Amino acid sequence: MADESTSTTTVNQSQPKPAWIKLNTGGMIELGGCWTIGAAERLDKELTVIHDGTSTKYIFNLSGLERLDTAGAWLIYRTRKSLESGDTEVVLEGVKPEYGILLDEVAANDQTPPPLPHANQLLEWVAHTGEMTLDALARARDFLGFFGLVLLTLSRSVSHPARLRIVPMIHHMEKVGLNALPIVGLISFLIGVVIAYQGASQMKQFGAEVFVVNLIAVSILREIGILLAAIVIAGRSASAFTAQIGAMKVNEEIDAMRTLGLDPIEVLVLPRLLALVLAMPLLAFFADMIGLLGGGLMTWIVLDIRPDQFIERLSDAVSLWSFWIGIIKAPFFAVIIALVGCYEGFQVGGSAESVGHMTSRSVVESIFLVIVADAIFSIFFQLAGV
Amino acid sequence: MTGDAVIKVEDLHTGFGDHLVHDGLNLEVRKGEVLGVVGGSGTGKSVLLHCIIGLKKPWSGCIEVLGQRVLDLEPPERSALEARWGVLFQDGALFSSLTVAQNIQVPLKEHLNLNQRLMDEIAMIKIGLVGLPPEAGRLYPAELSGGMRKRAGLARALALDPEILFLDEPTSGLDPIGAARFDALIERLRKTLDFTVFMVTHDLDSLNAICDRIAVLADKRVVVIGDMKQMLNERHPWVLEYFHGPRARSAGLLKPGR
Incomplete structure (x- = not known):
């Protein structure tokens, strides 16, 4: 975006727009504003709307983004992943190179921690008592x-x-x-x-x-x-x-x-x-x-x-x-x-x-x-x- | 490549009791750069860091961070400003009663209102970003090695995607391999997350590897600031000794025969 450089050089005075999502017909979704951690909770809720759609192909247009941080990138990545798991095609458009790095980095770190071994509660309690006694x-x-x-x-x-x-x-x-x-x-x-x-x-x-x-x-x-x-x-x-x-x-x-x-x-x-x-x-x-x-x-x-x-x-x-x-x-x-x-x-x-x-x-x-x-x-x- | 000053320190005077640490110190950190602050022991590098992040009140002077004068801020504005920077203390300073993942979520809980699932996911990304294995999230600080504690501390400092990252001797206590990896990590994260780094260090290798500019603290002020080339041409006695000493030689700063 043309105003990208001005919005970052004036560190404090700039008033970036809050994050927004626009759903167009035909699976065209425009994202814009500041996709930062401050807006993450709201965006998390708003993004669930997309899942209700019936389209088989979605195009995310990111050219309206003014700022993107890890939390925003994660939300975009997560939405894309969950749509794709439901046999829907997802394409990202208008991705600036610096956002591309961030999106790749987030994707690379999508690692769910191994689940905790879940044992029988009673057995665990007995084992714990035994351990304490020993x-x-x-x-x-x-x-x-x-x-x-x-x-x-x-x-x-x-x-x-x-x-x-x-x-x-x-x-x-x-x-x-x-x-x-x-x-x-x-x-x-x-x-x-x-x-x-x-x-x-x-x-x-x-x-x-x-x-x-x-x-x-x-x-x-x-x-x-x-x-x-x-x-x-x-x-x-x-x-x-x-x-x-x-x-x-x-x-x-x-x-x-x-x-x-x-x-x-x-x-x-x-x-x-x-x-x-x-x-x-x-x-x-x-x-x-x-x-x-x-x-x-x-x-x-x-x-x-x-x-x-x-x-x-x-x-x-x-x-x-x-x-x-x-x-x-x-x-x-x-x-x-x-x-x-x-x-x-x-x-x-x-x-x-x-x-x-x-x-x-x-x-x-x-x-x-x-x-x-x-x-x-x-x-x-x-x-x-x- | 560098824009406005994100940190501006003017005419800073600090001290303890009747001992003066900074006498009219001036310093500017530009947006997007990695600034290394060096100086002998006791020259007030850490004190300067503590002044900028508001842990110590200077006697006089003006400190501006991201365009706001940190000394005259009201508590709510201060808190908002604090959300825009991250600090990595020397040994990580992780809360020992919380797991690594919970440590990363502390700033998220304090400054934002996120649901637990999102916080868990963000903590997980940060753990991955700093190069820790996913299992590390469940561990307590006491169960981590020194290098892992630093990485976990960095993950907590990055929790809110800060605009400025303060590092207090990030490579001290790490072996040379671990230190080089940590340098590479900072460099990679800066490319990805686009922050400014203010780094207090003793490590000539990291100065050479990742710092855009170096500020030398001596005689109670910043005696010289500039890139490595400038440092090597500087005639100040301390700078001369530091950048031309045997350790500088082994760090490969000096070309043989010079």
């Missing part, structure tokens, strides 16, 4: 292997105490322990308040208000203090461990460490593990005390039990063992959280997305394992009679 078992085995490796490295480090990295350990203790105090304290305090309040309203019905102290003391010291601390730390630190180690893995820092003769377990895992094992009992103790404080405050307000009465009652209600049962569990939970956090960090592969995936998995797994361990402990202590 995968879980393989990971459990792998995790045990990791645990063993860490123990081995630990024993080696203990026999050469100079190899223990004290400064990183102190750094991690600050991060996982000291910095967690506010959130652990707040949650424990509020849970103490809630137990006292709910306990009081129940116990009042039996006139046994004073036993609220027993309820608070036993539940917080034996279970809730340590469990809350462990869950908060699992959310805070297991995720942090996974993300830190995972990011280093993505960045190939772990590989670099190995080539420099550094043992990633010794450098990355042991400081975190030991820091958490040392910090966890302290956090559990802190959670116990703040929980009792919250409970005591609430019993004072609701039941008018003064602090000195509360403390007196407390020493009657619980033995020292109740306290120790909570604290004994702390290092075990710490090992679970640190190991899961670090292990999942090492499982990160390749992409940034995998860091996120593993981080959420490490939090879920560490909380789950902590609660399983707590259940095992409670059975064990029951059998041991404490």
Whole structure:
């Protein structure tokens, strides 16, 4: 077309006509305007009209086209193909050379992707379940292997105490322990308040208000203090461990460490593990005390039990063992959280997305394992009679 | 063969903190050409690219793309302008949670209202155009090799049949054979789809193979712009070292005995 050059040189000002289709008698079809992707949806619908025709020969005249892009070329090609498959002859006329290239290119790339293998839904579901189970078992085995490796490295480090990295350990203790105090304290305090309040309203019905102290003391010291601390730390630190180690893995820092003769377990895992094992009992103790404080405050307000009465009652209600049962569990939970956090960090592969995936998995797994361990402990202590 | 300027950068000043990257940079990209932008590390090639496509705000200056001043555009006009260019980032920058075909359909969904069948078909053509096998459409970026990721990124950049294609080091990280194939692909697509290319590169081979003009960034501005012949005759010290160094020799730019 004569105005083709002017319409392209004035890049912005030109107002090209929208795409149009004109059906003439005798199968003559004129196409014109800008056949670009913006008009593709409309043209897709309008082109279906042609299929209703009864003509056995169609002539597409493209000389009115002002612009053509891949989408437009595809629509023309597709229409032609579907008409030809119905034993109709199709001829293209007035094709400018540059449009010819595009039409050929589109035709060359008309390749339907191979269909997905379609299997029985039920069979697929069963297979998927099986795969997941095998995968879980393989990971459990792998995790045990990791645990063993860490123990081995630990024993080696203990026999050469100079190899223990004290400064990183102190750094991690600050991060996982000291910095967690506010959130652990707040949650424990509020849970103490809630137990006292709910306990009081129940116990009042039996006139046994004073036993609220027993309820608070036993539940917080034996279970809730340590469990809350462990869950908060699992959310805070297991995720942090996974993300830190995972990011280093993505960045190939772990590989670099190995080539420099550094043992990633010794450098990355042991400081975190030991820091958490040392910090966890302290956090559990802190959670116990703040929980009792919250409970005591609430019993004072609701039941008018003064602090000195509360403390007196407390020493009657619980033995020292109740306290120790909570604290004994702390290092075990710490090992679970640190190991899961670090292990999942090492499982990160390749992409940034995998860091996120593993981080959420490490939090879920560490909380789950902590609660399983707590259940095992409670059975064990029951059998041991404490 | 070349018409108006599709990109015009005038008196551009950019920087980070108190570090000045561009000091009064001027540049014009003509319609239909392939412009290669070269320069040492840290001369602000990528920063220039980011300024033009609006990812970084310059301190001062004027940037015109397709006749519109990108810095003063309102969001809807910006979005309309963005539909007219495509960008290939260094490693493809594919969305890792989407398959290749879904990645290509992202701009289609964002800017247009097409039915799913048409979008699938368009994605399939683009996959073919950039030389990927049809099965690649169903794969996730993590399952692709570096070269395939670049091709898939290119397919996404081409989704809307852009008028300008921005390439950020398209051949970096590819082996020489893959890089040469990628150059050939750009050349072939340009013939078919008729776009302008703004390419940041380090690769002397691609500069020689597909660039119509080369712009050299040094001393915080474009010190010279022109074709390869001009580059070889230029006396600026950096240009001299770049186009007459041992790598230029091995790329066959220099005739023996010169």
